[in-house]
Amino acid sequence: MPDNGLIITELDRGRIPVWEKYVNDTPHATYFHRHEWKDIIEESFGHKTRYLMLAENGKVRGILPLVHVKSPLFGSILCSMPFLNYGGICADDEMAEDMLLKKAQLILKETGGDYLELRQVKKVAADLPHKLSKISLSVELSPDPETVWNKFDRKHRSNIRRSEKNGFEIKFGGKELMPEFYSLMMKGWKEHGTPFYSYKFFSNLAGRLGDSIGIYMISHGGMPIATAMNGYFRDTVEGLWLTQLHEYSKLQAGYVLYWEMIRRSCEMGFRTFNLGRSSADSGGELFKKKWNASPRQLYWEYLLNKRKRLPELNVDNPRYQLAMKVWRKLPAGITNAIGPHIAKQIP
Numbered sequence: 001m002p003d004n005g006l007i008i009t010e011l012d013r014g015r016i017p018v019w020e021k022y023v024n025d026t027p028h029a030t031y032f033h034r035h036e037w038k039d040i041i042e043e044s045f046g047h048k049t050r051y052l053m054l055a056e057n058g059k060v061r062g063i064l065p066l067v068h069v070k071s072p073l074f075g076s077i078l079c080s081m082p083f084l085n086y087g088g089i090c091a092d093d094e095m096a097e098d099m100l101l102k103k104a105q106l107i108l109k110e111t112g113g114d115y116l117e118l119r120q121v122k123k124v125a126a127d128l129p130h131k132l133s134k135i136s137l138s139v140e141l142s143p144d145p146e147t148v149w150n151k152f153d154r155k156h157r158s159n160i161r162r163s164e165k166n167g168f169e170i171k172f173g174g175k176e177l178m179p180e181f182y183s184l185m186m187k188g189w190k191e192h193g194t195p196f197y198s199y200k201f202f203s204n205l206a207g208r209l210g211d212s213i214g215i216y217m218i219s220h221g222g223m224p225i226a227t228a229m230n231g232y233f234r235d236t237v238e239g240l241w242l243t244q245l246h247e248y249s250k251l252q253a254g255y256v257l258y259w260e261m262i263r264r265s266c267e268m269g270f271r272t273f274n275l276g277r278s279s280a281d282s283g284g285e286l287f288k289k290k291w292n293a294s295p296r297q298l299y300w301e302y303l304l305n306k307r308k309r310l311p312e313l314n315v316d317n318p319r320y321q322l323a324m325k326v327w328r329k330l331p332a333g334i335t336n337a338i339g340p341h342i343a344k345q346i347p
Helices: 013-025 036-045 094-111 145-149 154-164 175-191 199-212 246-251 253-267 283-289 318-329 332-343
Strands: 006-010 048-056 059-071 075-080 115-120 134-140 168-173 213-220 223-233 236-244 272-279 294-297 299-304
Touching: 006 094, 013 048, 013 059, 036 048, 036 059, 036 199, 048 094, 059 094, 075 094, 094 115, 094 299, 134 283, 145 253, 154 253, 168 175, 168 253, 175 199, 175 213, 175 223, 175 236, 175 318, 175 332, 199 213, 199 223, 199 332, 213 253, 223 246, 223 253, 236 246, 236 253, 253 272, 272 283
Parallel strands: 075 115, 236 272
Antiparallel strands: 006 048, 048 059, 059 075, 115 299, 134 272, 134 294, 168 213, 213 223, 223 236
């Protein structure tokens, strides 16, 4: 480390206030840089974390949260941030960014990891191998929801009104809705052929970030059929998880769910709603664009160690298509029991 007053330390209890201040004060920091995720991930999944903080004469200049996901299925992976929309290096300048990157590379070699994956909202200055398959879509909000409504095209407004006539019941709340949310998410992800996380993960999330989440539940005839969880950070809403049951797809509950989330976010005073990340050119992207959501490129950047080629841990990989088909057909009792053990290994 150069002798210029710059030093990299790791987050501990005593340094939480300075980490928190940096995240709150730095414009390009995100909800996923909050220090609470460290304990949530460690306690829920047992993964080791290395939360790096670069300071100069006591003033923080950059941070990098790292999670070490060791999996017999997928290898040894350092990631920032796994299980979440993005994360990565958050630094004041290229020098701070480069120092954090070099420290992460040392940790990658020390731990014998296969590779490091940085999920960035903007490219790092170093010329790293990267992927451009993920995007984030954001809706500009207004204090008056009607301002947002009037910007939708006529057909989209008609689709929302038509869906509203289906007699949905809408609930909005916080961590008290977590059991209902989790039950529906388990069903929805099974329909997609994907294992879901343990309830412990969401219980820990509620315990540490419960004041900064909102949960929506859409029911029809008393049956929950769609749900979503959002996170709140400064003036921004982050879409975290969402699902709709396929057997009720003709009711188009998604129109009511998205409009309710947007409307309420406006009334709560937020300025931006990030609708969660999507694969480029996917159905999810097309639906989100109906809400006048603007796309922003995300950068999945890599440092390779034992692995010499970029990983392909995504649902589009043909390797996983058969496994997803089998997962959909398994009894719910089996998928509910073993799913969380698999899900925690998939960053």
